[in-house]
Amino acid sequence: MEERVPTQMFGRRSFLAATGVSAAGLAGLAGCLGDDNGGDNVPIADADPLAEPVDSTAVSWDDLGDLEGEITVYSGRTRDQIDPVFEALEDEYDGFEINRDYDDNDVQVNQILQEGDAVAADLMYSQDPGALNELQDNGVLQQLPQDVVDAVPGSYREPDGHWTGVTGRVRSIQYNSDRWDGGADELPTDIMEYATDDRFEGIISTRPNSGTFRGFIQAMVERKGESETREWVRAMVEDQDIQLFSGGGDQAEAINRGGDDDPIVAFGNSYYAARILNEAPDAPIRTAYTENDAGCLFSIAGVGVLNDVANAELVAEFVRHLLAAEGQEFMMDANGEYPVVEGIDYVGELPDLEEINPPEFDLSDFDMDLQEASELLEQEGMTV
Missing domain, CATH: 3.40.190.10 (Periplasmic binding protein-like II)
Structure with a gap:
C-alpha cells in the first residue's frame, strides 16, 4: 500500500491532525456549537440541477450549471488515474476547487466510517463497486438525483441509486x-x-x-x-x-x-x-x-455521496459533470476506460463493448x- 499523501486537503481531517482533537471530540464540539462544517443537510436527491439535467444522451459541460465553491473527494483511485478530469474541471471553472485525498479503497472506506458525522469528504470516488457497497451497507451514502440515476444503465449502478458507475x-x-x-x-x-x-x-x-x-x-x-x-x-x-x-x-x-x-x-x-x-x-x-x-x-469505477455534504447542489452538479460527454471522454483519453453513458461512443485502441x-x-x-x-x-x- 502506498504512503498516504493528501493533496489539497483542507477539510476536517487536516484540522484534526493539526489540533490533536479526535473525530469523536469534534463531533461533540459540533453538537455544542452547532454544525460548523457548512453541511446544509439538504438531500442531494432534492437538489435541483443548476441548469440542464444529465441524461443518457450525453449532455455537454456547456449544458450544465457552473461549478463554484469547494468539494472534498476521498479517492480510492490513484492520482494519475483521476487527476486529468479533476484538473480539467478546475481549469474550466475559475471559482471551483477540488480538495482531494488519495489512498487505497479500504483505507478510504475505513477512514469515512471512523470519522462518522465528522467526515470531511463530500463523496468517495472508488476504484471498484465493492468499496461503495461497503459504504452503502453502513448507511453513510445518500441517494443520487434521479436524472443521474437514469443516465446510467442499471447494471452499472446500485439499484436504488446510492452510487453510480462513472467509467468501466x-x-x-x-x-x-x-x-x-x-x-x-x-x-x-x-x-x-x-x-x-x-x-x-x-x-x-x-x-x-x-x-x-x-x-x-x-x-x-x-x-x-x-x-x-x-x-x-x-x-x-x-x-x-x-x-x-x-x-x-x-x-x-x-x-x-x-x-x-x-x-x-x-x-x-x-x-x-x-x-x-x-x-x-x-x-x-x-x-x-x-x-x-x-x-x-x-466492472466500474464509481462515486457515492456521503450523507451530509456542504453544498448539495454543487456536489450533484459535480457528479453530473463526470457523466457528461467531456467527463467521459477525459477518462477514455487518459485511462483507456469505457464510458457508462449510452450516448458516448467508445473511442480508443481497444474493441468496443458490443464487440466484446x-x-x-x-x-x-x-x-x-x-x-x-x-x-x-x-x-x-x-x-x-
Whole structure:
C-alpha cells in the first residue's frame, strides 16, 4: 500500500491532525456549537440541477450549471488515474476547487466510517463497486438525483441509486504480439482453458491483489461453482507457474517490454494496455477477450455521496459533470476506460463493448473485501 499523501486537503481531517482533537471530540464540539462544517443537510436527491439535467444522451459541460465553491473527494483511485478530469474541471471553472485525498479503497472506506458525522469528504470516488457497497451497507451514502440515476444503465449502478458507475473496465487477456505466435486467434476464448493449456506454463501472469481480479474470481464461482474455480486457481499456481504482480501498470509494462524474464500473456484490466497503446499505437502489447464468461467481466469505477455534504447542489452538479460527454471522454483519453453513458461512443485502441459482449453480473453484490474470493486465493497460494 502506498504512503498516504493528501493533496489539497483542507477539510476536517487536516484540522484534526493539526489540533490533536479526535473525530469523536469534534463531533461533540459540533453538537455544542452547532454544525460548523457548512453541511446544509439538504438531500442531494432534492437538489435541483443548476441548469440542464444529465441524461443518457450525453449532455455537454456547456449544458450544465457552473461549478463554484469547494468539494472534498476521498479517492480510492490513484492520482494519475483521476487527476486529468479533476484538473480539467478546475481549469474550466475559475471559482471551483477540488480538495482531494488519495489512498487505497479500504483505507478510504475505513477512514469515512471512523470519522462518522465528522467526515470531511463530500463523496468517495472508488476504484471498484465493492468499496461503495461497503459504504452503502453502513448507511453513510445518500441517494443520487434521479436524472443521474437514469443516465446510467442499471447494471452499472446500485439499484436504488446510492452510487453510480462513472467509467468501466473489462477483464482481458494481454499479450505481447512480438512473442506470442498466431496473435489473438491462438488464444483460448474460454477462461478455463488457460489452466490446462501447457503453452502458458511459465509465461502467464496476473495481479491477484486487484479488486477486479477478486471480482473475476467471484464471478467465476457464480458461473462455475466453488470447486471448479478452486481447481482453476490451483492449476494456475502449481501447473502453469503463474507470475504474480502487485501492480497492473507494472504487469502491462512487463508484457509490453517482452524481455526474456517477462511474461508473454497476462490476465488484466484492458485499460492498462490501452494507456500504453494510446501513447504508442505500434507498441507490441495487445488484448484479446474470452467469450461471455468471467474472463471478460465488466466492472466500474464509481462515486457515492456521503450523507451530509456542504453544498448539495454543487456536489450533484459535480457528479453530473463526470457523466457528461467531456467527463467521459477525459477518462477514455487518459485511462483507456469505457464510458457508462449510452450516448458516448467508445473511442480508443481497444474493441468496443458490443464487440466484446461481456456477461452481466450484479455489481451491487460485490463487497469490499470479496472475502470468499480472497480466502480462496490465499488458500491456494495465489497471493503477493
